[in-house]
Structures are given as C-alpha cells and as structure tokens.
Amino acid sequence: MAKIVELITENVGKVRPDSLEDYLNASGYEALKKAFKMTPEEIIEEVKKSNLRGRGGAGYPTGSKWEQLHEIDETPKYIVCNADEGEPGTFKDKIIMDKDPFKLVEAMTIAGYTFGSNHGYIYIRGEYPLSKKTMQKAVDLAKEAGYLGDNILGTDYSFDIHIRTGAGAYVCGENSAQLNSLEGKVGRPRIKPPHLAEVGLFKKPTLVNNVESFAAIPYIVLNGGEKYASFGTKESGGTKLVCLSGNVVNRGVYEVPFGTTIREIIYDLGGGMPEGRKFKFAQIGGSSGPCFGEDKLDTPLCYKETGKNGLIVGSGALLVVDDSNCAVDFAKCISEFFVHESCGKCTMCREGNRQLLRILTRFTEGKGCKEDFALIEQLSNVLPISSFCGLGETATRAVSTCIELFRDEFEEHIEGKCRAGICSFSEGGK
C-alpha cells in the first residue's frame, strides 16, 4: 500500500498562505536561523548528503550544482527559482506557491546566504496570476518582519526577492531561455557552455533551481541531509511530488517517497480507472516524457529504476490513459504541442517537429503510409541527439514510445480504421 509522506507539503492546508505567523508557528524560519550558524560548505554538504536531484525535470544532483557555483569566485551571484511549470500535466509547484509561499521564500534566502547572493528572482508562469499575488504578498510580509531585505534577522546579510512572470512560452522553462527572458530579451535558449553557474543572469554566476527542489531545502537544513535521504531509495533521496491526471478517479498532487511503484500511485492513491474502463497506457514526466504500458507499472518511482526501464521521473507528471483513447490521436496532440512551442531557432526542432506533425496528421486522416514509419524513426533517432535544447531533444519521445506500443493501431489507421473511434476519416480515407 502506497504511503504519503509530508516533508515539503507539511504545511499545505495547515497554514494560511498570507500569514507569516502561521508559518512561524509551524517552525517556519527555524531552518534559516540554523543556516546562519552554519558555513556555506556545511550547508552544501547537507544538500549533497540528501541526494536531492532537480525536480524541474532534468534530475541534476542539486548538491553538485551548488558545489559548482560555490567554487566560482566571481560576484555578484544570482538565485533564480524556476516556477514556469510549463510541462503539461504538471501542477505541483503551484501547490507550494499557493499554499506555503513562505517555505519558498525561506529556501531561497538560505540559498542566497550560502552563495553570498543579494538578489533572487522567481520566474512564475504567466497563467498563474494567483500564485504571483500570493508570492508577492509573502515576500512583502517577510520583508516587513525582517526575514527578508536588509540585515535579515539582525545579521549583516541582506537578500531581496523579485517576482517576474513569463509570457506563456514553454521554452522559457528551459533555464537559459528563462534567464534571457528575465533580462528582457527574447526567450530563446543560449549556447552552453558556458554554463549558467559561470555566465548566467546578466552574465553573472547564477543558480537556477525548481520550486520543488528549493522547497526541500529547509527540511534538509533543519533535519540533516541523511534524514531527508532516508525517506527515499539508496540513490534517490527523499520524496517526490507526483501530479496524477488523466483517466483516474482521484486526480491530484501526492507527495510520495521514492521507491513507491507507479502501480501504487495509480491504483492506491489514484483509485484506478473510472467505472470499468481499462488501463491503456500512461505517460510519465509530462509531454516530453515517454509512454508505457501495463508491463512497466511495477517500476518503482526513482531515478535508477525508471532509467533502467526507459522511463523518467521528470517533473513528476503522471498521465493515465484508458482504452477510450486513440494512441494515434494522442501522439498527434503531443506533436501539436511541440510544434506550437518550438522556439524555431534550430533546424532539427523547427523543421523536424512540423514534419512529424504532418505525418501524424496524415495518419489520423487515413492518409498515412508504410514509408512514414521510417521517417518517424529517422526523426526519433536524430532529434534527441542533435537538437539545440531540451525541447527538441525530448519532443519525439512520446511519439516514438507510442508507436512502439501501438504499432498495430497506427497500421490500422493506414487502412482507415480507428478502434477507439476518435479519428474521423474523410470519405474513402486516402
């Protein structure tokens, strides 16, 4: 039976988001006070011990990221919180910002203190006006009470947080595009290297972490990295917020310890499919994640096991699809998303995704042909290893895994047949 743990969601629903008092009563800011008595090296050591990995999707070890930034001498440094949450089916950063905003403020302040930085930015998704308001209020209250701003808690350390919103482009979730956007430039990704730890915001060393990654920091500082890590598996420390959506009874955000199986999440927490519908497949990690079938349901959610099984942890999105859906139509919708979101800069993603959509659209119209499989395969082989940024690299993943699972359905579409009855073929098909 899956269990829910509350490490980073401990305050959700228990504190009022606009009450600093509530937060303080729930041991808020104890972590910052403790951090002030630690050296930056000690803080980073705890983060390393926690085995925390980036919750924005890429899963990069947070401790290593912090260590690398710490080793760079140049000042000033900037702290950026990636709250763009653009991955379809992902809505967990929103919970933290809406329900426990002070935790994020405290976490960023700890990070700021660790790197001697005086300015932090939160880049909030444009479609989240409420989160923006809530975060701004928390920042203002924290400042008034001396938990943020000049000489925090009477120390000589000062830190301010600025809130910015995005214009709705998915690619602005990519960290370098986000920094361009924060600088007022067009949100297109930068060439890396140089890495953002060296040349980041306004060309200065910069830390970019996801909301959920930051939210784990106060617990880690207060209780020690080992304690946090002990909730997860050997390699994947702590917990993960999972966003369950699609054809399940109980959709929502769940905090689960790493090691919980996907089946447990879908059936124990999510309550399975609605009234007698059958599981067809699921997609993990958002639109950029792979689709998988029944046979992989017992994969434990952790970086090692998902990796072994061709899955990802990603942002923690888990989309369940039942047998009333058409795999071809599903693939086409995903492809539409990437065509819409490609920034257009590089050949692979700009031209490759349009080709892919053209091909899939032909399938849904009964105009596909056998040769199209080779084209899809070519794109699926090449885009992941040769696009400019992560968007193009992951754009074909859902489509290629869908075809692996349901090649027969794609073939049926060539004949003008859609077993789910979703695709309507114009007369005579092709």
Place this chain on the structure above:
Amino acid sequence: MKLVNLKIDDVDISVPAGTSILDAAKQAGIKIPTLCYHPDLPVKASCRLCLVDTGRKKLETACSTPVKEGMKVITNSKKVRDARRTALKLLLANHPQDCLTCVRNGSCELQALAAELNITDISFYNMVEKLPIDDSNLAIVRDQSKCIKCGRCIEVCQEVQCVGVINSSFRSGEYKMTTAFDKALAETDCVYCGQCSAVCPVGAIYEKDDTAKVWKALEDPDMHVVVQTAPAVRVSIGEEFGLEPGSIVTGQMVAALRKLGFDKVFDTDFTADLTILEEGSELLERLKNGGAIPLITSCSPGWINFLERFYPELIPHVSTCKSPQQMFGALAKTYYPQKAGLSPDKVFVVSIMPCTAKKYECARPEMNSSGYQDVDVVLTTRELGRMLKQAGVNFENLEPEEFDDPLGISTGAAVIFGATGGVMEAALRTVYEIVTGTVLEDVDFKDVRGIKGIKEAEVELDGQKVKVAVANGLGNAKILLDKIKNGECDYQFIEIMCCPGGCIGGGGQPYGTTNEIKEKRIKAIYDADKGMELRKSHENPAVKILYEEFLGEPLSEKSHELLHTHYVSKKK
C-alpha cells in the same frame, strides 16, 4: 597560452584552450560542414550541420563546442552522417528547389552542401511556402522563401552595422527574419549597405540585378557607353574567376570591360584624386576660417544614408563633396563630352562598384548636376562577374590593358580609397604638402591602415598638430558619432566607411568574403599604391588639366555646381 590535447578522428592535435572543435579540426586538416557559421560573426549553432561525436550521448556542434583535454572527436560515422543529412534534408524540404533560375546558382552554400552530403532525395514532406519577394528599393532584394534561418543577416545588420532593421520574430514554423511589422525595406531605415547580402549563404538576400540595363545600352548604336571602376574592384574581381584573393588584376579588368563593348574604360580613381583636392581644400578652409570641425568624409553612400537617417544633427560636419563615383558621373556628362565632341544625352555612364548603396545613390534626385542622371547604372563586382561569364570572357588569360584618357589617369593615393584609412592617408599626403610647402618624403601613414574598427593618428602640419580618426563599419562609426554629439571628441578630421574593412569589404564584393580575405585585398591595395609612379593626388596631371581647362580651382563655383552636394534629414 594553455594548450589542450585532443584527438580528432585519427589525428592527435594540440590547440590553445578555448578553441572550437571546428577550428581544431581545420588545423588538423579535417573538414566539417557548416552553414550558419561565419568566421567573423558570433556563433549561433542553429543549423546543426556541423554535428560531431565527442563520445557523449548527444552529438555536439563543432562550431560552438570548445575543445577539452583528452577529448576524442569523431567527425565521420554513420551516427554523425545520419544526423547531418537529416538536418540538411529538413532544410531542403522547406526550400524552393529553384537552383536553375536562382541568383546563387553555383555560389550557394546550401547547394554546395547538398552536393557534398550526397543528397539524392529529400524523403520528407514538402513544406515550401511561397512568400512575397521584397524588391521595393533600388539596391537590395529579399526573397524570404529561400531563407534558411541562419541568422547571419541579423547579426551583421544589428551587431556590426548597428542599423538593426532585420530581426528574428515568431516561433516554430513561423520563425523568420523580418523587418518591424514586416514592412518593405524601402520603408525602413535600411542604409542599403548590402552587408546582409554579402553574408547570406543562399539566395534569400541579394543585390538588385541591373545587368540587363547595361546589356541594352551596349547594344544601342547611338549610345556612347563609358564605364568607371572603383578602386576596390581591381583587387577582388579576380576571385569571381577563381584567382587567389588579393590578386591585383587591374589590366585584365580593363581588357575584359573592353571585350564587353564599353566605348571607354575609365577609372573612379581619377575622381578619387579629385575628391582629395576638393575635400582637402574644404578641410583647410574650415580649419582656417571656422566651420564645423571635425570634418567627416563623405565618399561612402551607405554612411551618408546612416547619417541622414540616424544622425542628421551632424550633417554640418560632413564634407559636401560628392562621392568619387558621382563626381565622375557629373564630369562624364559635362567635361568629357565637351572634350570628346559628344552630345551628353548620348553618353551612358556605368559604374562597377563593390557597393550596393551606390545603386541607391546614383538615383538620388540631386545627382543630376549635368542636367541628366549623372550615373545611369551601378553594377556590383558580383554583377560584373556574371556579365563577364555570360559573355564567355576568358578573364585569367587576358593581356592587361590600360585605362583610357583622360578620366582614367590616377595616382596611388586614389587606389587606397578602396581600403579603410585610405581616404585619410590620401588626404594627409596632399594636405601636408599644401600646408607645409615641403615635399612629403615618407608617404606611408601606417597608423591609419589595417582592419581595426577605429584608428587614430596625430600629424604635425607646420607646427600645428592635427588629430584624425578612421572608423570602418557603421557600428564603429556610431561610437565616434556619439562622441562628437556629446562633445567628447577633439579630432579635426574623421574618415568613415560604411563597410567593415572599407570598400574592399563592400556589400557587393564576391561571395565568401571574410576578414582573412579582406586582409589580402587590403594588402593588394597598398601593393598597387606602392607600384604607382605618382602617389599624391595633387600630382595627377589629368586632374591639373581638368582644373585648368574646366573647373578653375578647388571649391570654385563650377566645382560646387558639379562636385558638391547637400544632405537632408531622413529621420523617422
């Protein structure tokens, strides 16, 4: 300098830290295909053609990836070839296959890559969308359907020239290089420098082709067709025929033009010398009697467009001298027909220029002081190359010939007009002798030579120190202009050339121009100068006769009527 050791295919090589894989491969003698990359512009890594395998999961773009110690790079494997060919096929699937009727046929980087990567079918679906062609102005044509989105034009227009009329906009399939609100170039602040057309790898931006007008005039038995050639053309036209950059082919060029059927082959160098006398006198006059100082040169029409559009408040600083090509036009339809016994309306003047902005310049309404349009048609170096090829002229094997009299006689001071700093140096050679009344023994002013963006020098003229500066490329010019505007500059004389490197780097020069090639052309320019018997403009005998017979003296009333002009604000 720290050296990094790596292996590219089977070659061990050491290169300075920070070198890109692409440059390291070049040193190792290994060719990696590129398309968006241009050696003189920032790296964009957008075309994905230069992918190589560095042993990581992802392939990396050689143009943007620095070498690392112990790196093993594979440039030729199935994985690499497949990825590069996919990138190219994706571009081609969205590209009109118009090679046979395309201005870039034979000089197109995309076409060359398709051959190099052995593309025999495209396999992907045809995505070509026919977009309207912008030929709204006299100089530059844009055909966006052929754009492969390399971004070179944007960088050159924004970063190098600081004009910034082309920009990238929209996303995904709509991503394109546009002007603000997709306006025609004629309605923007475009200065027609043509630098975008010089760096575009394909036929998406090019000069307006005026060769048909010239063929027609040459066919017309009633017309006396004369041609003038700019200083920079003699050191670049050879490249159109496969000669080494920096080959000086003045004599072959003259012979080739005669073969095309021009009645007289003259030289813009003649009026370059004349410019020095007029402009030098203007400088001395201003220094003596007061007038806006610094005086700024005016021979680059791209620069004049920039002035009128962005810095009209500095118009009083700019010399009223017409560019040498326009001085030539005015004389070719007054002095010359008078001397040769021709009717000016039967004289047709063609210019061969390294420049696209001169196409715009020759049509300016004020450029008709002869009573006719002074210069009828301007061709770029590239267009001349096309005419010569069409006529089957065997350029490399031509016996050198001499320019015609009298508008073909010139000095070394005129030749160096073709390189940045040349007008300054030529002016100093003459002004020095006029002011000091002594012979200048060492004519080489080396401080103002070379490809550096901004150069400064100080010259003693009869006890008086004169501070001069030279800027090439509008981005560099802008730095000086802002200084003048803010009163932070103590120069007396400034040379501004619109194009980086001066006219040898003009927007109408042979394709494939890079800084390396520009350096070679510049060297050729100074070699040509050295080889001349006369190297000071005021020693030009034909110019002396022109003053005696026709103009009187520099800045005379007649000179003002024919050789000087005025500028107006075109600021929006």
